[in-house]
Each structure stands twice: as structure tokens, then as C-alpha cells.
Amino acid sequence: MYRTGLGYDVHQFALDRPLILGGVEIPHTHGLAGHSDADVLCHAIADALLGALGLPDIGHYFPPTDDSIEGISSLEILEKCRELLAERQAVIQNIDSSMIAEAPKVLPHAEDMKIKMAEALSIQPSQIGIKATTNETMGFVGRKEGIAALANALIYIPD
Numbered sequence: 001m002y003r004t005g006l007g008y009d010v011h012q013f014a015l016d017r018p019l020i021l022g023g024v025e026i027p028h029t030h031g032l033a034g035h036s037d038a039d040v041l042c043h044a045i046a047d048a049l050l051g052a053l054g055l056p057d058i059g060h061y062f063p064p065t066d067d068s069i070e071g072i073s074s075l076e077i078l079e080k081c082r083e084l085l086a087e088r089q090a091v092i093q094n095i096d097s098s099m100i101a102e103a104p105k106v107l108p109h110a111e112d113m114k115i116k117m118a119e120a121l122s123i124q125p126s127q128i129g130i131k132a133t134t135n136e137t138m139g140f141v142g143r144k145e146g147i148a149a150l151a152n153a154l155i156y157i158p159d
Ligand SMILES: Nc1ccn([C@@H]2O[C@H](COP(=O)(O)O)[C@@H](O)[C@H]2O)c(=O)n1
Pocket: 100, 101, 102, 103, 104, 105, 106, 107, 108, 131, 132, 133, 134, 135, 136
């Protein structure tokens, strides 16, 4: 059967942190705050995949209270999703995503992000869509307080 999943995440900007999106470090004045590397795009995609599998969300597998995963690369979280999919013989059809950020421009890095995330998930970069928009200066994203990301995933699980 085919199943879809939906993911959403948001992280606040912080000084003295690298900005990691889709597994790629992007030059910017601020990074994102988090217990992990705060890769908001990977987190949204992980939740979309977990949702499609009918499993609990990212915090179940990677609790924010777990000191041992402080600073974890979110590509490792995607690798865990790959394992959970493989255990069920589930196959990713495609993933689509959008980042909402007033700055910086992220689309120039989209191909690098696709390569990194596809490698972690053992799929082709062409199976991942990445889009971006500003929030037209409105709300917390518009005030440059943080970055949000949305993702959905379509997977096939054999009956
Ligand atoms: N953080 C962002 C935001 C947008 N883009 C790209 O710019 C295009 C125009 O965005 P608007 O919000 O002004 O409509 C958008 O379609 C993206 O291609 C970006 O790269 N990074």
C-alpha cells in the first residue's frame, strides 16, 4: 500500500551556531538553536517519513532530554529513518519540502542538500524536492527570528 506522511519543524536563530540545513552548512550571520544540530529541514523530512510509516515522531527516537545525542547530526536521524523503512521493506517514492526563511537564500544550496539527504536515506537526489519562500516580512519568520520547514513523503509498503 502507498502511504503519505507530513512533517513540520521550526528552530530559532542563535548566534555562535552553524546554520545546517539539509545536512549542508550554509554561510550566514546566525545558526539555529537546538539540542541537535537543529537541521529544521531534516527534522521535517524525518517526521514525514515516520508519519508515513505510522510510527511515533522524531522525539520518540531522539529525545531532547538525552544528553548522549547533544549536537547530533540530523543526517543520522535520516539514517535511522532509513533503517525503520528497511525493516518494513518500505520504499520511498518521493519527498517534497519547503523551507520558510526570510534569510539567507537557501535555494542555491538545494542540490547539495539533496545529495546529502539522499545518501543518508539511500535514495536518489531526484526523489527529493526542496523549495523555499520568505514570509514576506510577516510573523516570526518575517522578523528573522527563525526558520520553519514543511515536508511530505510518499512511501510504498508491501502488503
Ligand atoms: N530563504 C529563501 C527564500 C526564498 N528563496 C528563493 O527566492 C524565491 C522568492 O521568494 P519570495 O518569498 O520572495 O517569493 C523563492 O521562490 C526561492 O526560490 C530562497 O532561496 N531562500
